Amino acid sequence: MHRFANPNRFLKLANAILPWAAGLTVILTLAGLYYALVASPEDYQQGATVRIMYVHVPAAWMALFVYTAIAVASAVALIWKHPVSDLFAKASAPVGAAFTFIALVTGALWGKPMWGTWWVWDARLTSMLILFFLYLGHMALMNAFDDPQRGYKAAAVLALVGVVNVPIIKFSVDWWNTLHQPASVARMDGPAIDPAMLTPLFLMAFAFKAYYITVALLRMRGEIAEAKVRAISMSQVHG
Amino acid sequence: MSGFLAVVRRDLRLALRQGSDSMMVVTFFVLTVVLFPFGIGPEPGILERVAAGVLWVTALLASMLSLDRLFQTDYEDGSLDLITRSPQPLSVLVLGKVAAHWLTTGLPLLAAAPLLAVLLNMNADGFGVLVVAFALGTPTLSLIGAVGAALVLGARRGGVLLSLLVLPLYIPVLVFGVSAVDAAIMDLPFKAQLLILGGFLLGAAALCPWATAAALRQAVE
Amino acid sequence: MQEFLDMGGYAGFVWPSYIITFGLLALVFALTWRLLKTSERRLEALQAARGRRPRGKRGAGPAAPAQSQSQPQARETEKAPAGAAGESR
Numbered sequence: 001m002h003r004f005a006n007p008n009r010f011l012k013l014a015n016a017i018l019p020w021a022a023g024l025t026v027i028l029t030l031a032g033l034y035y036a037l038v039a040s041p042e043d044y045q046q047g048a049t050v051r052i053m054y055v056h057v058p059a060a061w062m063a064l065f066v067y068t069a070i071a072v073a074s075a076v077a078l079i080w081k082h083p084v085s086d087l088f089a090k091a092s093a094p095v096g097a098a099f100t101f102i103a104l105v106t107g108a109l110w111g112k113p114m115w116g117t118w119w120v121w122d123a124r125l126t127s128m129l130i131l132f133f134l135y136l137g138h139m140a141l142m143n144a145f146d147d148p149q150r151g152y153k154a155a156a157v158l159a160l161v162g163v164v165n166v167p168i169i170k171f172s173v174d175w176w177n178t179l180h181q182p183a184s185v186a187r188m189d190g191p192a193i194d195p196a197m198l199t200p201l202f203l204m205a206f207a208f209k210a211y212y213i214t215v216a217l218l219r220m221r222g223e224i225a226e227a228k229v230r231a232i233s234m235s236q237v238h239g
Numbered sequence: 240m241s242g243f244l245a246v247v248r249r250d251l252r253l254a255l256r257q258g259s260d261s262m263m264v265v266t267f268f269v270l271t272v273v274l275f276p277f278g279i280g281p282e283p284g285i286l287e288r289v290a291a292g293v294l295w296v297t298a299l300l301a302s303m304l305s306l307d308r309l310f311q312t313d314y315e316d317g318s319l320d321l322i323t324r325s326p327q328p329l330s331v332l333v334l335g336k337v338a339a340h341w342l343t344t345g346l347p348l349l350a351a352a353p354l355l356a357v358l359l360n361m362n363a364d365g366f367g368v369l370v371v372a373f374a375l376g377t378p379t380l381s382l383i384g385a386v387g388a389a390l391v392l393g394a395r396r397g398g399v400l401l402s403l404l405v406l407p408l409y410i411p412v413l414v415f416g417v418s419a420v421d422a423a424i425m426d427l428p429f430k431a432q433l434l435i436l437g438g439f440l441l442g443a444a445a446l447c448p449w450a451t452a453a454a455l456r457q458a459v460e
Numbered sequence: 461m462q463e464f465l466d467m468g469g470y471a472g473f474v475w476p477s478y479i480i481t482f483g484l485l486a487l488v489f490a491l492t493w494r495l496l497k498t499s500e501r502r503l504e505a506l507q508a509a510r511g512r513r514p515r516g517k518r519g520a521g522p523a524a525p526a527q528s529q530s531q532p533q534a535r536e537t538e539k540a541p542a543g544a545a546g547e548s549r
Contacts, residue, residue, distance in 0.1 A: 029482075037478075038464070048468035055481040078453070098488045106477040113473050133407040140403055144394035153457040154390045158404060161386055161450050165408050168439075172411035179418060211485060218492045225499035232506045 007224045010084050014217045021214040028207035035200035043197075049113050050197070056106040058205040059099045060124070063131055064166075066096030066212060070138070071163035074156035084220070086152040089159065090142055091219035095212050097135035103128050123177035127170050134162045148227075242327035246335030247342075254343045260305050265347045268301040272355045283360040290359035291420035294369070295376075298348050299409050302377060305344050306384040306405070307391070307398045309336065314392050314458065323459050330448035333455070337378075337385045337448065345377035361424070368423035368433070375436040376416045382440075382447040383408050389454035412439060 036054035043050035070092050073085040107125045108118045119125070142155040254260055275293050279285060313319040322332055352373050353366050361369070387405040391397035419432035467474040 033478075042468060048470045048474055051467070051474050052477045055477055059481065094488060098484055102481050102484055105480050109473045109477045109480075113470055130407050130410060133403070137400075137404040137407065140400055141390060141394070144391070144396065144400055146395075150393065150457065154394075154454065157386075157450060157454045157457070158390055161408070164446065165411075168411050169407070172414040176414045176418065211489075215489055215492050218489075218496050222492070222496035222499045225496070225503045229499065229502050229506055232503075232510065 007084065007227070011221065011224060014221060018214065018217055021210050021217065025207060025210040025214050028203055028210055032200055032203035032207045035203055040200050041196050046114065049110060052106055052110040053197075054200045054204050056103055056110055057201060058208050059106065060103040060128060061205055062099040062208045062212065063096060063103050063128065065209075066092050066099060067131065067134070067159075067163065067166065070096065071159045074159040077152065077156050078160070086156070087220045087223045088216065089156060090152065090223060091216045092212075093135060093139045093142065094219075095215050097132065097139065099208065100128060100132040100135055104132060121177065123174045126173050126177070130169055130173070131166070134166070138162070242325065243331050243335040243338075246322075246332050247339045250336055250339030251342060254339065260308070261343045261347050264301050264305055264344045265351050267304055268297055268348055268351055269355065271297045271300065272358065275359070287360045287362060290356055290361040291365065291369070291417045291424070293359060294352055294355060295413050295416045295420075298352070298373065298377065299380065299406070299413060301348060302344060302380045303384060303402055303405060305340070306388045307401050309340055309385060309388040310392055310455065310458075311388075311397075319455065320459050323455055329452035329455065333385060333448040333451045334444070337381050340385070341378050341381040345381055348377055349373045364426070365420045365424040368429055369420050371433060372416045372419045372436060375433065375440050376412045379412050379436070379440045379443045380409060382443040385451045386447050386454060389451045389458060392455070392458040412436065415439070
């Protein structure tokens with residue numbers, strides 16, 4: 001792991017991965033779109049609205065996955081003082097926030113025909129909303145300091161505090177939800193899933209993962225360039 | 240232990256000398272709760288229904304009000320440097336600071352809550368549980384808030400940022416605090432909610448000072 | 461085709477979902493790309509500026525008369541890469 005603590009060595013690796021990740025994103029997205037919109041059956045209960053699931057559910061998975069990835073990177077950054085994992089955490093947060101936002105909006109768009117209203121305080125949607133605030137807090141804290149190093153460290157501690165809290169929040173929201181809402185509303189997981197629906201679901205999930213890798217690597221490259229710019233300007237001031 | 244007591248004593252003495260903080264928090268609490276009947280109408284039925292939620296949400300906001308000063312003054316005058324360099328474990332000293340913060344802000348809220356519950360026409364069955372739930376919940380709020388307060392030291396617009404960081408983490412306390420009081424009013428069992436609130440307090444007391452200490456060390460680095 | 465676009469009467473929900481999803485992902489990608497290009501351009505400009513000044517000593521440009529000044533600058537460029545590596549270590 002420490003092999004890639006050197007930004008230049010990391011850049012070499014990133015540049016080797018990038019074309020593959022980008023190509024995979026395009027191919028998987030196109031295949032996913034074909035299966036999601038054309039080559040999959042309609043649900044006998046939900047009709048064509050089931051097609052929203054193929055973006056909603058993978059986006060929700062990604063929202064949790066990216067937050068976990070940030071927490072792991074934060075732990076690595078705090079324990080081993082690994083600079084590339086700081087960059088990774090910073091590069092991941094906006095992507096995770098975007099996926100969380102997508103899960104929220106598509107959830108509302110799915111909810112309207114299912115429940116008759118745009119927003120229901122459904123346990124999953126509510127948890128997603130709170131996760132979105134956690135992302136916003138992480139990003140705001142990361143950028144709130146003049147010294148980027150201080151931002152990295154503070155955001156890393158916050159990510160670890162957040163990841164301990166996510167299950168507790170989930171548990172509380174589920175409790176609160178069962179208390180206030182009889183289980184009459186249609187659940188987001190819907191009826192038993194047809195195997196033909198799994199193909200678009202997993203294609204989209206992998207397309208989103210490849211997209212995440214691509215964008216995170218590009219952002220990290222930008223951050224490394226930015227760090228070099230800072231270093232040069234500093235040396236010019238002090239020199 | 241001596242370090243813990245020394246920090247508590249010091250912070251209490253400072254709070255007493257400067258005053259205002261506890262008064263400000265309680266005044267905010269009372270004022271905000273009083274606003275609700277104007278906002279949603281004075282019918283006793285509606286007020287009774289929302290009383291527990293209003294009291295808890297307002298308490299969350301009030302306890303956050305004084306958080307950004309928890310470490311800020313120590314950070315500015317340099318005493319935080321001394322505290323972090325003390326041979327005593329930093330998390331114990333942090334616990335002392337949080338305890339002092341709770342004594343000056345959480346305890347007054349606890350005292351004011353039943354009075355405000357009367358104003359909101361809350362059923363008297365809920366009063367006892369309200370006080371117990373506040374006693375278990377507000378220290379948790381102080382503990383979680385301390386992590387946020389330590390993280391935003393030296394940040395731009397720290398006060399607003401603090402609320403963004405801390406409020407989502409307060410949600411579990413809010414859910415179970417309100418649920419306990421509501422259950423008591425409706426004559427349902429409420430022991431589970433109080434036990435969970437107690438569990439949150441224990442968990443927060445074990446983990447938060449540690450996270451706060453980590454954040455403080457980075458702030459003074 | 462018409463039937464496909466209609467989405468069984470749910471066109472107003474299905475299509476916005478996909479447009480918002482892929483629109484937002486494209487937007488994040490575009491912003492990322494712009495950020496990367498700006499940073500890389502700034503870095504290149506700085507590195508080019510650092511590289512140009514010592515070369516001016518050889519009389520290839522307007523910097524030629526300022527020979528006494530280019531001495532410390534040349535030293536600074538030798539020092540800077542070590543600093544850069546140190547900062548982003």
